Amino acid sequence: MRSSLECIPCFxxxxxxxxxxxxxxxxxxxxxxxxxxxxxxGFDLSLSPPEMGQKIHRILREEMNxxxxxxxxxxxxxxxALSMVDNIRQLIDEQTMPFDAAVRxxxxxxxxxxxxxxxxxxxxxxxxxxxxLEKPVDSKMIQQLKNAVHKAENVLFLADNVGETxxxxxxxxxxPDHLDVTYGVKASPVINDATEVDAVVAGIDKxxxxxxxxxxxPGTPLEQCSGxxxxxxxxxxxxxxxxxxxxxxxxxxGREIYFLTQIxxxxxxxxxxxxxxxxxxxxxxxxxxxxxxxxxxxx
Amino acid sequence: MRSSLECIPCFxxxxxxxxxxxxxxxxxxxxxxxxxxxxxxGFDLSLSPPEMGQKIHRILREEMNxxxxxxxxxxxxxxxALSMVDNIRQLIDEQTMPFDAAVRxxxxxxxxxxxxxxxxxxxxxxxxxxxxLEKPVDSKMIQQLKNAVHKAENVLFLADNVGETxxxxxxxxxxPDHLDVTYGVKASPVINDATEVDAVVAGIDKxxxxxxxxxxxPGTPLEQCSGxxxxxxxxxxxxxxxxxxxxxxxxxxGREIYFLTQIxxxxxxxxxxxxxxxxxxxxxxxxxxxxxxxxxxxx
Numbered sequence: 001m002r003s004s005l006e007c008i009p010c011f012x013x014x015x016x017x018x019x020x021x022x023x024x025x026x027x028x029x030x031x032x033x034x035x036x037x038x039x040x041x042g043f044d045l046s047l048s049p050p051e052m053g054q055k056i057h058r059i060l061r062e063e064m065n066x067x068x069x070x071x072x073x074x075x076x077x078x079x080x081a082l083s084m085v086d087n088i089r090q091l092i093d094e095q096t097m098p099f100d101a102a103v104r105x106x107x108x109x110x111x112x113x114x115x116x117x118x119x120x121x122x123x124x125x126x127x128x129x130x131x132x133l134e135k136p137v138d139s140k141m142i143q144q145l146k147n148a149v150h151k152a153e154n155v156l157f158l159a160d161n162v163g164e165t166x167x168x169x170x171x172x173x174x175x176p177d178h179l180d181v182t183y184g185v186k187a188s189p190v191i192n193d194a195t196e197v198d199a200v201v202a203g204i205d206k207x208x209x210x211x212x213x214x215x216x217x218p219g220t221p222l223e224q225c226s227g228x229x230x231x232x233x234x235x236x237x238x239x240x241x242x243x244x245x246x247x248x249x250x251x252x253x254g255r256e257i258y259f260l261t262q263i264x265x266x267x268x269x270x271x272x273x274x275x276x277x278x279x280x281x282x283x284x285x286x287x288x289x290x291x292x293x294x295x296x297x298x299x
Numbered sequence: 300m301r302s303s304l305e306c307i308p309c310f311x312x313x314x315x316x317x318x319x320x321x322x323x324x325x326x327x328x329x330x331x332x333x334x335x336x337x338x339x340x341g342f343d344l345s346l347s348p349p350e351m352g353q354k355i356h357r358i359l360r361e362e363m364n365x366x367x368x369x370x371x372x373x374x375x376x377x378x379x380a381l382s383m384v385d386n387i388r389q390l391i392d393e394q395t396m397p398f399d400a401a402v403r404x405x406x407x408x409x410x411x412x413x414x415x416x417x418x419x420x421x422x423x424x425x426x427x428x429x430x431x432l433e434k435p436v437d438s439k440m441i442q443q444l445k446n447a448v449h450k451a452e453n454v455l456f457l458a459d460n461v462g463e464t465x466x467x468x469x470x471x472x473x474x475p476d477h478l479d480v481t482y483g484v485k486a487s488p489v490i491n492d493a494t495e496v497d498a499v500v501a502g503i504d505k506x507x508x509x510x511x512x513x514x515x516x517p518g519t520p521l522e523q524c525s526g527x528x529x530x531x532x533x534x535x536x537x538x539x540x541x542x543x544x545x546x547x548x549x550x551x552x553g554r555e556i557y558f559l560t561q562i563x564x565x566x567x568x569x570x571x572x573x574x575x576x577x578x579x580x581x582x583x584x585x586x587x588x589x590x591x592x593x594x595x596x597x598x
Contacts, residue, residue: 008332009315013308033307034340041336045329
């Protein structure tokens with residue numbers, strides 16, 4: 001999806017909050033912010049918001065001379081997630097519909113996002129997991145996904161954040177045994193998005209093939225991805241994409257994709273008649289229908 | 300006061316909201332926003348936030364080719380204020396401490412600010428006036444101001460927003476008869492700040508001399524003001540400055556000034572230990588004391 005005018009102040013706020021998370025040198029932050037303002041002033045709004053995020057975080061890393069400013073945040077997120085995983089696996093196994101429960105906890109894990117929400121907030125994070133089984137989620141879409149995983153022979157599962165990965169593993173554990181699973185991550189650090197090493201920390205390499213997409217972009221901007229990743233994307237029977245940045249970069253792609261995400265952006269919420277904070281299971285084709293119903297022509 | 304890093308995302312948000320209030324051409328807004336981002340990227344943060352607001356609103360007016368984009372907003376604010384003024388004057392006159400009440404309604408009028416708060420919100424506006432007599436305001440400072448107006452021979456009253464002017468008039472009516480009152484406004488439109496014509500609409504010219512400060516800046520950046528205004532500023536026994544932009548441009552000036560404002564900015568709130576939404580009567584010397592108490596050296 002293209003960026004909107006409303007993305008502009010949001011980019012700027014995110015950039016400052018991200019900078020402040022990793023740096024307390026006001027003069028350096030001023031320099032960084034001014035460079036980022038220039039970058040945004042030249043940004044092509046026909047590109048997706050994660051592509052702007054990519055540019056902003058490249059500047060942050062370069063100016064601060066740190067390859068992975070979110071390393072500590074990611075370690076915390078992994079630690080918190082791993083401390084919960086055994087209890088939640090048991091809880092999932094106790095449910096009458098464990099696949100449904102696993103989908104819910106995978107979406108619950110999407111709270112561990114430090115792009116849109118900069119600061120670590122224990123109560124928000126715990127709230128997301130404690131209410132996972134009660135949160136309204138479209139049960140028809142979960143059933144449709146369940147049918148799809150049974151029909152498919154191979155699935156490409158696109159990761160979002162570190163820590164969330166741990167709960168994605170619980171969902172992968174609920175997939176049928178015959179299914180060949182590839183878990184797609186980023187090639188190098190951007191915000192707290194998962195890379196190959198983070199997938200290993202979550203133990204995903206034990207139950208799936210891990211592949212990086214060749215980029216340092218949030219989401220999955222296909223034009224930037226490696227040939228190997230694009231081949232994997234094209235040949236997958238089924239794609240499950242986690243998180244809002246994957247939603248923003250893939251929602252208009254010409255193939256069926258399942259999106260599992262928490263809605264964090266008021267623009268996306270308005271566009272698709274979601275609420276901010278809503279938990280969504282949807283597909284590219286369902287999203288096209290929402291658009292057609294709402295506008296009659298184009299939105 | 301200097302601008303802070305936190306002003307940057309706030310400037311950008313205000314610029315977009317202001318643009319959207321007066322224009323629905325997305326392409327023009329994109330052009331305007333990109334120009335404003337460039338402008339902010341070159342901004343000297345040692346200047347005050349209103350000086351950035353001045354630059355932003357100059358760009359908005361120029362690109363949209365409108366001399367006074369807030370004309371309609373100002374007409375609405377005047378109409379609403381004038382519809383209330385007789386009842387509120389009567390209410391003030393009925394109080395045992397009418398000066399105190401008039402100070403409160405003058406601060407209540409400061410809700411009519413469309414710089415920081417872009418959209419007209421009836422409930423917020425009504426709430427401000429309905430709670431004027433109950434709002435916590437430092438009564439010692441009101442008494443100190445009352446003593447000061449009795450001692451002074453001439454007062455310079457610095458206006459903020461259109462509509463608020465109507466309630467400033469009610470406060471001016473409570474000043475002692477001997478006092479020579481000058482009401483300072485902007486030379487030309489910026490946001491919904493009062494100019495000479497707006498002071499006349501409020502009827503202030505009937506009870507005070509109206510003078511413009513020579514600028515199109517929110518607040519009162521003295522270096523930009525006309526010689527005539529600066530002369531008036533220097534020779535005033537007493538200065539009463541309304542609103543946050545006057546606070547931001549005059550809080551460190553080397554003379555006593557009374558500030559009457561609602562606190563709208565989290566940065567100012569943090570710096571002076573106010574709450575956002577608090578109603579403040581303070582002076583330059585009291586502000587210096589707060590700083591000294593809090594930091595020991597400098598903040």
